[in-house]
Amino acid sequence: MLTYLITYISIFIVSLLEVIKKEKGKLTFAFFFIVLVLLAGLRGNQGIDTPNYLQFFKDVNTNKASLHNLELGFLYFSSIIKTIFNDKVFYFLIIATMSIGLKMNAIWKISPLPLFSSAILFGTYFLALETNQIRQGIALGFCFLALVYRIKDKKKNFFIAVFIASCFHVSAIVFSLAWILKRKINPKMLFSLVLFSLLFVFISMEVFIKQTIVLYFFWNDFIFEKLINYASKMNQVGFSPIHIWYLFISIFLLYYSKFIKHKVFNLLLNIFIMGVIFNFFLNSFSYMLRITYYFLAVEGLLIGMVLYHSKHLTNRLVLWSFVLLLTLFKNYSYLLDNIKVYE
Numbered sequence: 001m002l003t004y005l006i007t008y009i010s011i012f013i014v015s016l017l018e019v020i021k022k023e024k025g026k027l028t029f030a031f032f033f034i035v036l037v038l039l040a041g042l043r044g045n046q047g048i049d050t051p052n053y054l055q056f057f058k059d060v061n062t063n064k065a066s067l068h069n070l071e072l073g074f075l076y077f078s079s080i081i082k083t084i085f086n087d088k089v090f091y092f093l094i095i096a097t098m099s100i101g102l103k104m105n106a107i108w109k110i111s112p113l114p115l116f117s118s119a120i121l122f123g124t125y126f127l128a129l130e131t132n133q134i135r136q137g138i139a140l141g142f143c144f145l146a147l148v149y150r151i152k153d154k155k156k157n158f159f160i161a162v163f164i165a166s167c168f169h170v171s172a173i174v175f176s177l178a179w180i181l182k183r184k185i186n187p188k189m190l191f192s193l194v195l196f197s198l199l200f201v202f203i204s205m206e207v208f209i210k211q212t213i214v215l216y217f218f219w220n221d222f223i224f225e226k227l228i229n230y231a232s233k234m235n236q237v238g239f240s241p242i243h244i245w246y247l248f249i250s251i252f253l254l255y256y257s258k259f260i261k262h263k264v265f266n267l268l269l270n271i272f273i274m275g276v277i278f279n280f281f282l283n284s285f286s287y288m289l290r291i292t293y294y295f296l297a298v299e300g301l302l303i304g305m306v307l308y309h310s311k312h313l314t315n316r317l318v319l320w321s322f323v324l325l326l327t328l329f330k331n332y333s334y335l336l337d338n339i340k341v342y343e
Contacts (some may be wrong), residue, residue: 005328007039008123012324015116019307019320022112029108029115036100036122040130041093047131057082057091073167074135095134102141106148110264111301112308116320120300123327125293136290139169143294147271150178151264175294181270183263187254190273194250197280201239245326246276249299256306265305268298 011032059065060082065075081094104118111117129137142165149158158179165172253269275295282288307316
């Protein structure tokens, strides 16, 4: 457990130099990429879902593989890996290399402070997506690739990347919505939508959502089974400190949008706000909150841009410290919830 916290703290501390100098460090960035890959790939049996994936890998290339009901993209990918080398460590290392590599490559291209942005991303989602929900971790990596194409307005490449992402985790199809977002939306309108969606944190939508899934005839069988499975695990999360953070960071980013006249920042802000709205609206559907990760994950890119455009070093240091403490708190809370797995 201590290994994870030490890694996060190390990345944040080194990113401080990047924040102060406003310069990218290619060697440092590559070094921490290797560290994160090794951390995820050499985790052994640690992770809530790890035993399930180990059993799946054991069943790959047999008749039992289809019984796991996983996406075909992940099944074929796992089959190729097993054909090359039937070893669980090799399996997890290849997955980690692709998942983390896709994300960090996109971050390097988009963020002016890539190490700092990576620290926020992996400080928030590493344990959840790189050591547990690894299919969604890979899917998020391809969504980050799609984000690069969205910024460059390459429509065909964007949707191909989203399609590949959905082949690893079907939930990634929701990231297609990122294409229709305009580059500039009135900040007051976005804030109004955030406040409206906040109401659903206190209102249970359980019956309505379950009936919608059952009655809507447009689902195919695979997606319908997935949604029914999620609905069966449905429970209301309720108001928590994370909602305060999302509300605060939304206000913070919307305020800075007045000063940062950058098309990429506006696009990322719209994507993030959409994630916040989805997160609040789906509060009654706890298992579906995972689909909001694809949008909320751009948070580190946005905060990195804010720090980079901040002219005062004191402001950058204060924000850097605040984000460090919050990320450590989120990791500590996650580890407490799963201490038997990571001890």
